Amino acid sequence: MAASVPRVLGEVRRGVPRHLGITVSSHWFRVAVCVLGIATAPLIVVRIVRDGGSEALDTTLVLTVLVAWSFVASGFVAWDRRPENRLGALLVLLGVWWTAGHLMQPPTFSSPFVLTVGELWRLVWTFGFVYVLLAFPRGGLTRRVDMLLAVIVFVAAVPLQVLWLLFLDQPENAFVVWPRPATADAIDSAQRIIWLAVAVVLVAMFAKRWLDATPPLRRTLAPVVAGGVTVLVFSLYVIVDKFREVPLFLLWCLLAAYTAVPMALLWSMLRARLARSSVADLFLELRARPAPAELAGALSRALRDPSLTLAYWLPQYESYADLEGRPVKLSKETDGTRATTLIDVDGRHVAALLHDPSLREEQELLDAVSAAAGIALENAQLQAELRARLDELRASRVRILEAAQVERQRLERNLHDGAQQRLVALSLELGLLETQFADDPQSKQQLKQAREELGRSLQELRELARGIHPAVVTGHGLAVALETLAARAPLPVRLTVDLDERLPERHEVAAYYLVSESLANVAKHAQATAVTVDVAYSDERLVVEVVDDGKGGANTDTGSGLRGLADRVEALDGRLRVWSAQGSGTRVRAEIPCA
Amino acid sequence: MRVVIAEDSVLLREGLARLLAENDFDVVGTCDTPDELLLKVRSYEPEVAIVDIRLPPTHNDEGIRAAEAIREHHPSVGVLVLSQYVELGLALKLLEESAERIGYLLKDRVSDVKEFTTAVRRVGDGGSAIDPTIISQLLGRRRHDSLLDRVTPREREVLELMAEGRSNQGIAERLVVTERAVQKHITSIFEKLGLTVSCDDHRRVLAVLAFLRS
Numbered sequence: 001m002a003a004s005v006p007r008v009l010g011e012v013r014r015g016v017p018r019h020l021g022i023t024v025s026s027h028w029f030r031v032a033v034c035v036l037g038i039a040t041a042p043l044i045v046v047r048i049v050r051d052g053g054s055e056a057l058d059t060t061l062v063l064t065v066l067v068a069w070s071f072v073a074s075g076f077v078a079w080d081r082r083p084e085n086r087l088g089a090l091l092v093l094l095g096v097w098w099t100a101g102h103l104m105q106p107p108t109f110s111s112p113f114v115l116t117v118g119e120l121w122r123l124v125w126t127f128g129f130v131y132v133l134l135a136f137p138r139g140g141l142t143r144r145v146d147m148l149l150a151v152i153v154f155v156a157a158v159p160l161q162v163l164w165l166l167f168l169d170q171p172e173n174a175f176v177v178w179p180r181p182a183t184a185d186a187i188d189s190a191q192r193i194i195w196l197a198v199a200v201v202l203v204a205m206f207a208k209r210w211l212d213a214t215p216p217l218r219r220t221l222a223p224v225v226a227g228g229v230t231v232l233v234f235s236l237y238v239i240v241d242k243f244r245e246v247p248l249f250l251l252w253c254l255l256a257a258y259t260a261v262p263m264a265l266l267w268s269m270l271r272a273r274l275a276r277s278s279v280a281d282l283f284l285e286l287r288a289r290p291a292p293a294e295l296a297g298a299l300s301r302a303l304r305d306p307s308l309t310l311a312y313w314l315p316q317y318e319s320y321a322d323l324e325g326r327p328v329k330l331s332k333e334t335d336g337t338r339a340t341t342l343i344d345v346d347g348r349h350v351a352a353l354l355h356d357p358s359l360r361e362e363q364e365l366l367d368a369v370s371a372a373a374g375i376a377l378e379n380a381q382l383q384a385e386l387r388a389r390l391d392e393l394r395a396s397r398v399r400i401l402e403a404a405q406v407e408r409q410r411l412e413r414n415l416h417d418g419a420q421q422r423l424v425a426l427s428l429e430l431g432l433l434e435t436q437f438a439d440d441p442q443s444k445q446q447l448k449q450a451r452e453e454l455g456r457s458l459q460e461l462r463e464l465a466r467g468i469h470p471a472v473v474t475g476h477g478l479a480v481a482l483e484t485l486a487a488r489a490p491l492p493v494r495l496t497v498d499l500d501e502r503l504p505e506r507h508e509v510a511a512y513y514l515v516s517e518s519l520a521n522v523a524k525h526a527q528a529t530a531v532t533v534d535v536a537y538s539d540e541r542l543v544v545e546v547v548d549d550g551k552g553g554a555n556t557d558t559g560s561g562l563r564g565l566a567d568r569v570e571a572l573d574g575r576l577r578v579w580s581a582q583g584s585g586t587r588v589r590a591e592i593p594c595a
Numbered sequence: 596m597r598v599v600i601a602e603d604s605v606l607l608r609e610g611l612a613r614l615l616a617e618n619d620f621d622v623v624g625t626c627d628t629p630d631e632l633l634l635k636v637r638s639y640e641p642e643v644a645i646v647d648i649r650l651p652p653t654h655n656d657e658g659i660r661a662a663e664a665i666r667e668h669h670p671s672v673g674v675l676v677l678s679q680y681v682e683l684g685l686a687l688k689l690l691e692e693s694a695e696r697i698g699y700l701l702k703d704r705v706s707d708v709k710e711f712t713t714a715v716r717r718v719g720d721g722g723s724a725i726d727p728t729i730i731s732q733l734l735g736r737r738r739h740d741s742l743l744d745r746v747t748p749r750e751r752e753v754l755e756l757m758a759e760g761r762s763n764q765g766i767a768e769r770l771v772v773t774e775r776a777v778q779k780h781i782t783s784i785f786e787k788l789g790l791t792v793s794c795d796d797h798r799r800v801l802a803v804l805a806f807l808r809s
Binding site for chain 2: 413465480486
């Protein structure tokens, strides 16, 4: 199997996140960090057990531990899957940070310094949490507004907190310098107000992101929804906490909401992993060698993007085409409504996937599907190329036939308006002259001879012009023209024309030539006694059938007449078929699509 | 007899006008477009309108359409359609309803002044003038017909001339026989073909054409 290498076209992914300073490439390093994170979290409970805590406290503690675990666990999965995206590492860090923050509390520690640092530490965690929400899913802040919000939250959580501690007059506050309760209270209020303002913007942003998302993209936005809920619950907590003691239930809700965010992330990642099992299905499907037409459907199912389409690269046309060879234009605009992934096989560009931009968030899936589809895509590409060439060929055949047609029409018109008219006028003059020589029988006789000679020339010219182009078809339609053809045929013709209205000229002309040539063939070769000609229009097709009762055995390959007719019919996307069994007549049938 | 001519070739138009004027026709108008033709027919109410089948702007079927319009709106005006080709299908279309005041001739026919002027007169007088080519095409289609085989060669000549729309007198002149002889032939033909005798020229034409078409 050839390796396929997807490339990304068009939109250059902006704001690729910078990596954390530490080298986090080793899998075992990640495992170690996470085992540590998981193992240390229960210490939060241990300190309470030592303290002989109550049942209510137990629920809080269990939830507190769950928060740490959920961050570490989902962070590990994300980190291990995409080490280059620092979201995973951040989540693990937040889990460990959470545990540490909750250990810096009595009775594990009782020194005011540690307790004060713990207070600050937990607020830094809150900042980290908001940062993760803003950085989802890329792992970095890409937009100006995100950065601004992060800075505001950081200012409220760290410098203002330190400032607050400087004024807070409490025994366990190790940082107090100027004990002024009023100032401390003002700073505290400012912090909460800033947070609430930020919360409004955040919730609005998340809601907009959800509403703007295409359905496939929404599947990946579960963490955003959880984040929005968490922001709301935390805001409620911030308000209530200002005025009274927070009820336990609200605290539990907040802890549960904290857990929901990494859980949602984990779920969306596992779902993506489940999606990768669809790659296995795709492999099976491709092993059955599906028709190229089924390929797009199979890829669409594997990627779960109903809007997915394929465009095949045609090297000699330097453009893309669909399976039917029709040109496809890839939009290079980064309006975000469509994304393009280019697929190469063995270093040769083969096709482009046009898909929902959200699939970018599942790059491995996209890569896997692209790789799996490689060979099948190559086959489909060949088909698209063939179709494009066929189309080109057909178009050129149509052009040639039409150019010939136009030229014949012009010739016929010239003959009609020129030579024929002049000769008729001349014969009229001769006729008039003849009447003036009533008393000169010899001159009169000579004039009559000249006039008759001229009449024969006119007759020949008429036949010639008619052979060049049957003007009657253009002028009066197929039914009228065929009537004359049938009448002039050297054997009886039963003609049935069932047309309600005029058809496009080239269809009429093709049908006319078909009947004309067929009748000529019958007269020349078939030794027939009768011919039937049926012309009808049904199901948006012009059907022409010429049947004789002659000896049959017509050869479609050697008869250039028949070949020429087939060309004419096929140029109009029609089919010409000839049945000519020895001894049982010949049947020529043309079906020409004609909407 | 008043005549209007619609023909877009100047040579032919002037030639026709001269030919008709020299033969005691009153050419009240000549033109080269269907619209002018209809205007002149409305204004002069001529006995005959001579119409070229290919008229501007497209030179396709304008002439035929003008002819049909005249027959519909001015039933008293005879229409003689001239064409470089005669098409059986068109003849059948023109004769669909009646063979009264209608003619359809090859342009070549203008060279035989006597024949042509007779045809114009016939159309103007309410009869018909069908080109012999059409009749021979029709007869060609009935070549293997047992009924037609019963008709003698002389009778067949009469049949053809009758189908062209000629009167008994015209047929008699053409074949250089007496009108009585012509009448005898005709009676015999109608008997052999199983048609009902009609003394009306154009009814007779229709009956013969209908027989030939069937």
